[in-house]
Amino acid sequence: TDVFPEYREFVTHVTEEEKKNARRSDAYARLQEMIGLTQAKKVIDGAINYFKLQKEYRNRGIEFNRPAMHMCFTGRPGTAKTTVARLVAEILKDNGILSEGKLIEVDRSQLVGKFVGHTAPQVKEMFDKAKGSVLFIDEAYSLVEDRKGSYGSEAINEIVQEMENRREDTIVILAGYPDEMKELLEWNPGMKSRIAFHVSFDDYTENELLNITKLLAKERGMKIDKKAEEKLLSIYADARKDKAFGNGRFARNLLEKAKFNQANRFMKKDLQFVSNDEMRTLTAEDFDYQPQKKEEGLHFGFGV
Numbered sequence: 001t002d003v004f005p006e007y008r009e010f011v012t013h014v015t016e017e018e019k020k021n022a023r024r025s026d027a028y029a030r031l032q033e034m035i036g037l038t039q040a041k042k043v044i045d046g047a048i049n050y051f052k053l054q055k056e057y058r059n060r061g062i063e064f065n066r067p068a069m070h071m072c073f074t075g076r077p078g079t080a081k082t083t084v085a086r087l088v089a090e091i092l093k094d095n096g097i098l099s100e101g102k103l104i105e106v107d108r109s110q111l112v113g114k115f116v117g118h119t120a121p122q123v124k125e126m127f128d129k130a131k132g133s134v135l136f137i138d139e140a141y142s143l144v145e146d147r148k149g150s151y152g153s154e155a156i157n158e159i160v161q162e163m164e165n166r167r168e169d170t171i172v173i174l175a176g177y178p179d180e181m182k183e184l185l186e187w188n189p190g191m192k193s194r195i196a197f198h199v200s201f202d203d204y205t206e207n208e209l210l211n212i213t214k215l216l217a218k219e220r221g222m223k224i225d226k227k228a229e230e231k232l233l234s235i236y237a238d239a240r241k242d243k244a245f246g247n248g249r250f251a252r253n254l255l256e257k258a259k260f261n262q263a264n265r266f267m268k269k270d271l272q273f274v275s276n277d278e279m280r281t282l283t284a285e286d287f288d289y290q291p292q293k294k295e296e297g298l299h300f301g302f303g304v
Contacts, residue, residue, distance in 0.1 A: 031088075046197075075178065075200065085136045135171070141177065159191070255282075258287045
């Protein structure tokens with residue numbers, strides 16, 4: 001671990017723990033560098049400042065009623081809710097607000113028991129795992145899908161209780177579609193009252209999606225030519241009209257399909273005449289998008 005002058009030209013050994021800490025220290029920078037998410041970044045910025053102030057109150061011994069610090073992330077698929085939640089956990093650890101800073105991801109299957117008496121222990125087990133970290137409940141609205149039953153309701157009641165009991169060192173982030181999450185919170189006022197921050201993840205614009213695609217391509221050692229960029233803007237404008245549009249996930253899948261199409265295109269050529277630059281370039285021909293056709297209803301009647 002010591003560096004002597006005669007060995008200054010050599011790189012010193014960096015432990016895995018040091019690498020881990022280095023990654024954590026730039027979590028906030030990575031959040032700010034993410035494409036789009038303007039509104040989400042603004043709210044999270046405010047939340048982080050708020051948490052820091054609460055910590056300062058405690059450090060100074062100022063008495064106050066510690067408010068709820070839990071969050072609700074709403075947005076369509078592929079809008080980076082999970083990625084942002086993971087960075088938030090790291091940022092809060094960096095600032096001494098959480099002791100561990102991990103992201104524990106769970107869904108209905110891990111919270112709702114199959115038999116009477118199983119749900120409460122499962123919820124407590126997940127909160128135990130999330131001690132000092134963020135408990136990320138994806139598709140949280142699915143907990144009320146069995147309103148006429150009891151297990152989903154039992155899970156919600158238990159979650160609300162644990163959110164209150166463990167708020168000193170555990171933050172819960174509920175995530176899901178906007179309308180469904182609104183319905184969940186209105187259905188359970190206790191849960192709604194414990195959510196301090198509502199973070200909306202808007203759909204990416206065409207230009208943001210193009211930038212995401214270019215970034216993903218760069219990470220894979222690829223690049224996209226100008227005609228392909230123009231085609232992609234057109235594809236994204238069309239795809240965004242679909243209610244099931246996957247945002248960043250759609251862009252990733254489109255890129256992977258383009259690489260597959262590129263491979264088929266090159267296999268029809270003599271590769272010895274294909275340059276390295278060509279092999280690293282995706283063209284408009286490689287990007288293919290076929291909108292899903294809506295199923296037409298059945299029509300009954302008699303011809304005239």
